[in-house]
Amino acid sequence: MAMEYNRVVLLAADLSEHAEKAFNWYVQNFHKPENKVVIVHTPEYSMGPSEMSTSKIEEAIQEANAKTEMIKAKFVNKMSECGMNGEFVALEDRSPGHAICKYAERINATFIVTGTRGLGKFRRTMLGSVSDYILHHAHVPVLVCRLKYLLKDDKY
Numbered sequence: 001m002a003m004e005y006n007r008v009v010l011l012a013a014d015l016s017e018h019a020e021k022a023f024n025w026y027v028q029n030f031h032k033p034e035n036k037v038v039i040v041h042t043p044e045y046s047m048g049p050s051e052m053s054t055s056k057i058e059e060a061i062q063e064a065n066a067k068t069e070m071i072k073a074k075f076v077n078k079m080s081e082c083g084m085n086g087e088f089v090a091l092e093d094r095s096p097g098h099a100i101c102k103y104a105e106r107i108n109a110t111f112i113v114t115g116t117r118g119l120g121k122f123r124r125t126m127l128g129s130v131s132d133y134i135l136h137h138a139h140v141p142v143l144v145c146r147l148k149y150l151l152k153d154d155k156y
Contacts, residue, residue: 006034007110012100012130013039013075015067018115022145023075026113027082030143037086039075040103042096043068097133104140111141 011026013019023039031037043064072088079086093099104112116131135142 006032008036008038008107010038010040010100010104010107010109010112011075012096012112012114012134013041013071015071015074016115018145018147020074020115021147022113022115022143023078025145026143027084030113031082031084033083033085035085037079037084038107038109039072039079039086039088040091040100041068041071041088042091042093042099044096095133097130097137100130100134101137101139104138109140111143112138113143113145115145115147 009026009030011023013023026037045060045064068090072090076086076088089103091099091103093102100112100114103109112134114131114134116129131142131144135144
């Protein structure tokens with residue numbers, strides 16, 4: 001018999017301190033044992049036009065895959081330590097924010113949790129912000145955890 005979950009919480013993750021603090025804040029303030037937590041990560045391949053050789057592309061893919069495995073191990077371990085029901089999903093999309101919103105809709109997420117780097121208006125406009133995209137395009141509530149407001153003494 002499949003387990004029924006009260007809520008499905010999608011949590012955006014990367015290797016940043018912001019993602020870890022958002023996870024910890026969620027666990028301390030929102031998590032309930034009957035929630036299913038889906039940790040999602042969208043690998044980013046940072047390559048310029050001059051780096052388009054086959055070997056450079058393969059190297060970028062291997063690097064992204066290694067980072068994804070590190071993120072998976074880190075957050076699956078954190079969920080296990082907390083006794084949480086959940087899973088890790090790697091999404092493929094050139095736009096992490098778009099991928100996260102689309103996946104949240106696909107799995108019928110109750111809400112999305114994400115950290116933010118707290119970019120200024122100019123940098124956010126020029127570089128884009130995953131959390132900003134999610135906030136403006138998600139079809140479910142979004143909890144954006146700003147690092148400077150999060151607890152300093154995370155216990156998870």
